[in-house]
Amino acid sequence: MSKNLMRAVQYSKYGGGVDGLKHVEVPIPSPKKDEVLIKIEAAGINPIDWKIQNGVARPFLPRKFPHVPGTDVAGEIVQVGSGVGSFKAGDKVVAVLGDGGALAEFALAKEGSTVPRPPGVSALEAAALPIAGLAAHQSLTQHAGLKLDGTGPKVNVLVTAASGGVGTYAVQLAKLANAHVTATCGARNMDLVRRLGADEVLDYKTPEGKALTSPSGRKYDIIIHCTTNIPWSTFKPNLTPKGKVVDTTPGFGTLMSVAMKKISCSKKQLIPVFTAPKKENLDFLVKLVKAGKLKPVIDSKHHLSKAGEAWGKSIDGHATGKILVEP
Numbered sequence: 001m002s003k004n005l006m007r008a009v010q011y012s013k014y015g016g017g018v019d020g021l022k023h024v025e026v027p028i029p030s031p032k033k034d035e036v037l038i039k040i041e042a043a044g045i046n047p048i049d050w051k052i053q054n055g056v057a058r059p060f061l062p063r064k065f066p067h068v069p070g071t072d073v074a075g076e077i078v079q080v081g082s083g084v085g086s087f088k089a090g091d092k093v094v095a096v097l098g099d100g101g102a103l104a105e106f107a108l109a110k111e112g113s114t115v116p117r118p119p120g121v122s123a124l125e126a127a128a129l130p131i132a133g134l135a136a137h138q139s140l141t142q143h144a145g146l147k148l149d150g151t152g153p154k155v156n157v158l159v160t161a162a163s164g165g166v167g168t169y170a171v172q173l174a175k176l177a178n179a180h181v182t183a184t185c186g187a188r189n190m191d192l193v194r195r196l197g198a199d200e201v202l203d204y205k206t207p208e209g210k211a212l213t214s215p216s217g218r219k220y221d222i223i224i225h226c227t228t229n230i231p232w233s234t235f236k237p238n239l240t241p242k243g244k245v246v247d248t249t250p251g252f253g254t255l256m257s258v259a260m261k262k263i264s265c266s267k268k269q270l271i272p273v274f275t276a277p278k279k280e281n282l283d284f285l286v287k288l289v290k291a292g293k294l295k296p297v298i299d300s301k302h303h304l305s306k307a308g309e310a311w312g313k314s315i316d317g318h319a320t321g322k323i324l325v326e327p
């Protein structure tokens with residue numbers, strides 16, 4: 001391979017799933033004024049990556065074809081743009097890419113979306129953080145109003161799909177906020193979710209799990225909803241009178257329920273989440289990992305040459321924690 005080329009995985013049209021991914025060699029990009037060029041050591045896959053391939057954000061994303069997917073990367077800076085002041089070549093970092101690019105050997109990130117990765121936080125742990133960690137953080141702090149230093153009131157939180165990328169972070173962060181945490185997951189992951197800190201765990205395939213009933217009879221002040229296909233009618237009886245469902249998977253049904261609830265003047269709320277990655281929040285999460293207070297759960301790691309395996313596993317929807325790719 002020529003010195004100026006890198007390996008990457010890209011797709012050229014909507015749809016196609018794993019078969020739509022192609023392994024290519026493309027020029028290593030050059031950083032603009034406010035960008036850094038990162039030699040990727042690990043990349044994380046999120047369901048939004050293949051949902052974008054499916055056309056969920058059409059016509060806005062991807063911005064153009066062919067598209068190298070993926071937003072979450074950890075690696076080492078090899079070049080900085082002329083206006084970059086806070087990083088230099090050789091710095092270890094973690095970043096959220098605004099326009100994809102993670103399934104490659106190198107990627108460009110904005111300085112404003114890049115944070116340092118301290119010694120003691122591995123590339124795999126760091127790449128497991130951005131979108132899933134930030135979604136959990138935003139849901140619990142901005143939307144649910146929890147204080148992650150534990151100084152807020154004690155509340156009852158339910159996390160659905162607590163074994164997934166977002167859910168594994170939501171359980172741990174809710175415990176930092178001193179919440180009582182009920183969690184749902186499959187039977188095989190109940191011990192793991194308990195170890196992450198959940199006070200009680202429901203198998204989502206049992207009648208109690210389907211009904212989201214707290215084993216200790218609690219009503220929930222907050223539900224962090226991290227899976228799909230649970231209707232408002234299931235949430236409603238489980239909520240306290242001013243309880244909130246913070247929905248990380250808002251679809252048409254969520255938006256209809258939000259509209260209906262406005263008409264009925266119910267005090268129970270349904271809040272759709274659209275993660276807006278913030279540098280200071282990513283930095284906060286990296287520091288929690290460094291301090292041993294947050295543990296990324298890694299489902300599996302796959303070499304870039306087998307990125308299709310990782311993509312297919314995410315599409316299957318049964319990851320325990322994060323799926324990662326290493327160049």
Ligand SMILES: NC(=O)c1ccc[n+]([C@@H]2O[C@H](COP(=O)([O-])OP(=O)(O)OC[C@H]3O[C@@H](n4cnc5c(N)ncnc54)[C@H](OP(=O)(O)O)[C@@H]3O)[C@@H](O)[C@H]2O)c1
Binds near residue numbers: 047161164186226321
């Ligand atoms: N709004 C936003 O900004 C935002 C940001 C990030 C993610 N999201 C969305 O949030 C969702 C979760 O993302 P993720 O990365 O956590 O997904 P994920 O890692 O793929 O989730 C997989 C996990 O969900 C579990 N699961 C599936 N159905 C379940 C159910 N009915 N009850 C309990 N557990 C269930 C699976 O358990 P089993 O294997 O046992 O079935 C598996 O462990 C996705 O739809 C994603 O697109 C949205």
